[in-house]
Amino acid sequence: GDSVTQMEGPVTLSEEAFLTINCTYTATGYPSLFWYVQYPGEGLQLLLKATKADDKGSNKGFEATYRKETTSFHLEKGSVQVSDSAVYFCALSPSMEYGNKLVFGAGTILRVKS
Amino acid sequence: DAGVIQSPRHEVTEMGQEVTLRCKPISGHNSLFWYRQTMMRGLELLIYFNNNVPIDDSGMPEDRFSAKMPNASFSTLKIQPSEPRDSAVYFCASSTSPSSYNEQFFGPGTRLTVL
Numbered sequence: 001g002d003s004v005t006q007m008e009g010p011v012t013l014s015e016e017a018f019l020t021i022n023c024t025y026t027a028t029g030y031p032s033l034f035w036y037v038q039y040p041g042e043g044l045q046l047l048l049k050a051t052k053a054d055d056k057g058s059n060k061g062f063e064a065t066y067r068k069e070t071t072s073f074h075l076e077k078g079s080v081q082v083s084d085s086a087v088y089f090c091a092l093s094p095s096m097e098y099g100n101k102l103v104f105g106a107g108t109i110l111r112v113k114s
Numbered sequence: 115d116a117g118v119i120q121s122p123r124h125e126v127t128e129m130g131q132e133v134t135l136r137c138k139p140i141s142g143h144n145s146l147f148w149y150r151q152t153m154m155r156g157l158e159l160l161i162y163f164n165n166n167v168p169i170d171d172s173g174m175p176e177d178r179f180s181a182k183m184p185n186a187s188f189s190t191l192k193i194q195p196s197e198p199r200d201s202a203v204y205f206c207a208s209s210t211s212p213s214s215y216n217e218q219f220f221g222p223g224t225r226l227t228v229l
Contacts, residue, residue, distance in 0.1 A: 032215050034217075036220075041222075042222060042223075043118070043205055043207075043220030043221050043222050043223050044157075044205070044207075044218075044220040045220070046217045046218070046219075049215075049217065051215045089157065093215075101147065101159050101162055101170060102147075102159065102218060103159075104156060104157040105156075106156045107156060107157070
């Protein structure tokens with residue numbers, strides 16, 4: 001079945017460091033790919049998305065490129081801030097099924113120190 | 115826009131009791147999703163509706179769980195009887211249509227503790 005694998009956390013970085021969170025997926029067809037972020041005590045919010053191969057999603061300095069050849073959608077940010085501390089979820093929405101249910105990775109905790 | 119509204123935000127109950135979680139999706143959204151989040155299993159889709167009709171309930175753990183969507187602006191998730199292993203954060207989400215491209219908007223969640 002469809003699945004998403006994320007790098008395990010927590011990831012701890014100093015402010016202004018470069019961030020990469022790896023995400024790979026298994027799916028049939030051409031899924032849409034998403035990164036969601038969850039701040040403490042809140043629900044998930046969409047951070048960025050890409051709906052076809054080679055698309056780059058970007059938002060708030062974060063970006064990720066849909067790589068079909070490596071089935072990956074790695075999240076990157078050039079300079080993290082303390083306010084980026086949160087849990088980041090990679091997710092896919094299968095293209096072969098009716099509806100847009102999401103399959104989530106396990107989540108990666110990011111801690112940014114000042 | 116008020117966003118997805120869930121109630122209660124916190125629920126503490128004793129094993130064997132009935133628990134009802136409520137969700138009001140964003141007005142105009144046609145798809146509604148219920149998720150459960152635990153440390154052990156992460157985020158799991160329990161059930162989702164499109165135009166008030168359940169489309170996929172394969173994630174519902176067992177017969178103790180049931181979900182309804184009587185109209186476009188309200189859904190419930192019921193657990194009867196509740197067990198300690200049901201303790202989790204339950205999220206409701208909605209989206210504009212069943213397209214795989216569409217963003218889901220999440221509510222703040224209900225933290226359920228079953229003693």
